[in-house]
Amino acid sequence: MKWSEFFVTGEPLIYAADVSIVLTAIGIVFVLTYFKKWKWLWNEWLTTVDHKKIGVMYIISAVLMLFRGGVDALLMRAQLTVPNMKFLDSQHYNEIFTTHGTIMIIFMAMPFIIGLMNIVVPLQIGARDVAYPYLNALSFWLFFVGAMLFNIAFVIGGSPDAGWTSYFPLASKEFSPGVGNNYYAVALQISGIGTLMTGINFLVTILKMRAPGMTLMRMPMFTWTILITCVIIIFAFPVFTVALALMTFDRLFDTQFFTMANGGMSMLWANLFWIWGHPEVYIVVLPAFGIFSEVVSTFARKRLFGYKAMVFSIVGIAFLSFLVWVHHFFTMGAGAAVNSFFSITTMAIAIPTGVKIFNWLFTLRKGKIRFTTAMLWSLAFIPNFVIGGVTGVMLAMAAADYQYHNSYFLIAHFHYVLIAGTVFACFAGLHYWYPKMFGHILNERLGKWTFWLFMIGFNICFFPMYFLGLMGMTRRMYTYSAGLGWTPLNVVATVGAALMGIGFIVLCYNIYYSARYGERDMTGDPWDGRTLEWATSSPVAHYNFAIIPEVTDLDAYWVMKKTGKGLEIDEEKLKPIHMPSNSGRPFLISIAFFFAGFGLVFEWYTMAIIATIFIILGLILRSFDDDDGYYISVDEIKRTERLARKGA
Amino acid sequence: MATNDHHETFPWKHVIGFVLSLVLTFAALWVVLSSGLATKLIIGIIVILAMLQASLQLFMFMHMTESDSGKIQTINMAYAFFIAIVIVIGSIWVMWFVV
Numbered sequence: 214m215k216w217s218e219f220f221v222t223g224e225p226l227i228y229a230a231d232v233s234i235v236l237t238a239i240g241i242v243f244v245l246t247y248f249k250k251w252k253w254l255w256n257e258w259l260t261t262v263d264h265k266k267i268g269v270m271y272i273i274s275a276v277l278m279l280f281r282g283g284v285d286a287l288l289m290r291a292q293l294t295v296p297n298m299k300f301l302d303s304q305h306y307n308e309i310f311t312t313h314g315t316i317m318i319i320f321m322a323m324p325f326i327i328g329l330m331n332i333v334v335p336l337q338i339g340a341r342d343v344a345y346p347y348l349n350a351l352s353f354w355l356f357f358v359g360a361m362l363f364n365i366a367f368v369i370g371g372s373p374d375a376g377w378t379s380y381f382p383l384a385s386k387e388f389s390p391g392v393g394n395n396y397y398a399v400a401l402q403i404s405g406i407g408t409l410m411t412g413i414n415f416l417v418t419i420l421k422m423r424a425p426g427m428t429l430m431r432m433p434m435f436t437w438t439i440l441i442t443c444v445i446i447i448f449a450f451p452v453f454t455v456a457l458a459l460m461t462f463d464r465l466f467d468t469q470f471f472t473m474a475n476g477g478m479s480m481l482w483a484n485l486f487w488i489w490g491h492p493e494v495y496i497v498v499l500p501a502f503g504i505f506s507e508v509v510s511t512f513a514r515k516r517l518f519g520y521k522a523m524v525f526s527i528v529g530i531a532f533l534s535f536l537v538w539v540h541h542f543f544t545m546g547a548g549a550a551v552n553s554f555f556s557i558t559t560m561a562i563a564i565p566t567g568v569k570i571f572n573w574l575f576t577l578r579k580g581k582i583r584f585t586t587a588m589l590w591s592l593a594f595i596p597n598f599v600i601g602g603v604t605g606v607m608l609a610m611a612a613a614d615y616q617y618h619n620s621y622f623l624i625a626h627f628h629y630v631l632i633a634g635t636v637f638a639c640f641a642g643l644h645y646w647y648p649k650m651f652g653h654i655l656n657e658r659l660g661k662w663t664f665w666l667f668m669i670g671f672n673i674c675f676f677p678m679y680f681l682g683l684m685g686m687t688r689r690m691y692t693y694s695a696g697l698g699w700t701p702l703n704v705v706a707t708v709g710a711a712l713m714g715i716g717f718i719v720l721c722y723n724i725y726y727s728a729r730y731g732e733r734d735m736t737g738d739p740w741d742g743r744t745l746e747w748a749t750s751s752p753v754a755h756y757n758f759a760i761i762p763e764v765t766d767l768d769a770y771w772v773m774k775k776t777g778k779g780l781e782i783d784e785e786k787l788k789p790i791h792m793p794s795n796s797g798r799p800f801l802i803s804i805a806f807f808f809a810g811f812g813l814v815f816e817w818y819t820m821a822i823i824a825t826i827f828i829i830l831g832l833i834l835r836s837f838d839d840d841d842g843y844y845i846s847v848d849e850i851k852r853t854e855r856l857a858r859k860g861a
Numbered sequence: 862m863a864t865n866d867h868h869e870t871f872p873w874k875h876v877i878g879f880v881l882s883l884v885l886t887f888a889a890l891w892v893v894l895s896s897g898l899a900t901k902l903i904i905g906i907i908v909i910l911a912m913l914q915a916s917l918q919l920f921m922f923m924h925m926t927e928s929d930s931g932k933i934q935t936i937n938m939a940y941a942f943f944i945a946i947v948i949v950i951g952s953i954w955v956m957w958f959v960v
């Protein structure tokens with residue numbers, strides 16, 4: 214590697230990015246120093262093991278990544294608006310669709326979901342924290358440094374450019390000699406470790422830390438979806454870990470797992486990638502189903518229809534999700550038997566999914582519906598997701614897929630499921646649980662503006678893509694010629710993308726506006742909620758529950774409100790609360806991971822080895838760590854609770 | 862927030878498990894690099910070594926036998942075996958046409 218290749222040069226867009234990165238960094242340092250906030254940053258955030266703060270950090274990172282991925286998307290749409298556009302060249306376009314796809318899935322959708330689950334799950338099950346708070350902090354910081362490592366690629370060394378799927382042989386050293394694909398392999402590996410630990414952490418939390426009386430069948434639906442998601446994470450992510458490790462070996466140490474020569478098998482990469490990749494889409498969409506279930510039942514003021522059917526259908530979906538991966542490469546040529554089998558398993562997933570759709574509809578039936586922003590997102594989800602689902606079944610027909618494969622039809626399909634499923638859910642969840650995080654409500658008027666702009670823009674952007682696909686426009690093409698008749702629909706799509714961008718800006722403004730002028734939530738229960746998170750104050754005291762609630766039925770808090778039992782805190786019963794201590798080590802270990810990763814990307818092994826020694830040192834120190842946490846005194850709990858309840 | 866009651870004794874189980882894992886790993890490496898056996902035989906041997914190591918780790922590190930939630934353990938193990946079989950047999954079936 215020559216030093217002249219270290220920084221990416223030659224593109225005005227890149228220089229502009231360089232300048233803005235430097236300015237932002239200086240700006241942050243200046244603000245922190247000027248307002249004397251460094252200590253606050255360290256004590257309150259960098260060392261925290263509180264699941265609610267970790268959740269907030271996940272969500273902030275996810276929104277930043279939504280911005281980055283969104284800018285990538287708008288650049289692509291700008292390039293494709295009219296034929297023969299000269300805005301991005303082919304190499305730059307390759308890099309941008311790769312970073313867009315990877316960032317949106319791994320660094321936006323997953324952390325957004327994980328952030329919401331961090332904040333909500335312990336509250337919903339009546340716990341004071343997760344099972345392993347220290348590990349939770351480590352999970353977050355590993356995700357964060359993985360994301361940062363991936364994000365600097367475009368200014369330092371060059372972006373990966375082989376697609377978010379990074380198929381071999383294209384992604385091999387032979388055909389992609391730059392460091393870009395090393396970034397892909399290493400950054401995803403680091404954040405993947407974090408995700409795997411999150412999966413284990415929340416599985417144990419949900420199985421072991423539920424409040425007394427909360428049997429599995431009394432768990433809120435969101436918690437159920439997270440439980441199943443954790444199972445999928447635990448079984449799917451190791452496959453990706455192995456695949457990425459083999460990719461790293463191929464690229465750094467000249468092994469031949471996926472190469473074309475010496476017995477390597479490039480197809481094996483696609484196979485392993487999708488054994489993880491299909492369950493991965495359920496990792497981001499099952500929690501979305503959970504969020505919609507909570508929101509729909511709250512704002513229809515009804516118990517969720519068919520709770521048991523809902524549970525069985527998520528278990529069914531999780532089971533089937535490991536049996537369908539070949540639908541991503543029907544065209545590889547495995548033959549009729551293989552393709553038929555995977556075609557049928559794929560279509561079978563539509564059955565439990567359909568069950569869920571009907572359950573939501575029946576929950577709405579005869580409900581007293583309140584059209585809040587969170588509810589609007591949930592209502593819009595149903596028809597939009599159905600469009601995505603129906604076209605998915607079309608893609609599942611192996612023979613027909615030879616036509617649709619890798620066309621804009623596919624692009625439209627997966628955006629309809631990912632955006633109408635996951636992104637709508639993230640926005641719904643953000644509005645719904647915002648008071649729990651920050652103590653005030655996100656402005657509803659601005660929220661509805663975001664909703665309409667984004668939802669309409671989304672349809673204008675992606676609906677035409679189905680037709681572009683049928684007209685022959687293929688995925689990942691950076692330009693097209695004028696005579697093809699694709700221009701009008703492409704112009705329309707770009708207009709839609711711009712509307713979505715405006716919707717996002719309104720959302721950001723809303724966050725600022727609501728922080729300054731937003732309505733404070735004094736009751737802790739602004740939506741007349743049903744589940745235990747609404748039994749806490751807003752924002753939640755850091756021990757969550759002064760007294761762990763007793764659960765007697767589904768919708769525990771609703772029952773408490775109806776019977777009047779368990780609402781008041783009996784100060785006589787308060788006991789000191791045991792809490793875990795903060796630790797800076799997860800943050801520092803993750804920084805070491807960053808440098809180890811950076812060293813691997815550039816094949817600077819001295820740096821990688823030194824950083825790895827620091828990682829191991831951190832692990833050893835942790836093993837001999839005797840810190841058992843600390844106790845919050847009864848007096849302090851009393852003070853906090855009285856203060857929180859004054860408003861009520 | 863877990864209580865730490867089994868901290869007093871030296872974790873012999875873990876150390877033995879760790880050493881045995883290392884032995885099995887280096888054995889596999891040796892078989893591949895310098896045993897000079899036929900390829901098919903090598904593959905057979907390293908698969909067996911891998912399975913031995915996996916079960917070793919389950920018993921030595923994962924507290925397989927110590928849990929009070931037997932039902933969860935059973936479901937978990939059954940599902941793990943199922944997934945492992947799906948991945949291995951499935952991959953072979955799917956890519957059979959290449960060889």
Ligand code: HEM
Pocket residue numbers: 283286287289290310311313314315317318322375376377378624628631632635636674687688689690710713
């Ligand atoms: C904000 C609005 C969005 C727009 C306008 C947009 C637009 C696009 C475009 C133009 C492409 C490239 C098509 C091609 O050249 O092949 C693309 C690819 C992709 N998008 Fe989006 N997208 C958006 C949001 C999302 C979200 C939220 C996700 C996931 C949660 C996502 C996931 C992907 C993936 C996985 C790819 C494939 C990348 C690849 O080919 O390797 N997108 N998107």
Ligand SMILES: [Cu+2]
Pocket residue numbers: 490491494537538540541
């Ligand atoms: Cu799939």
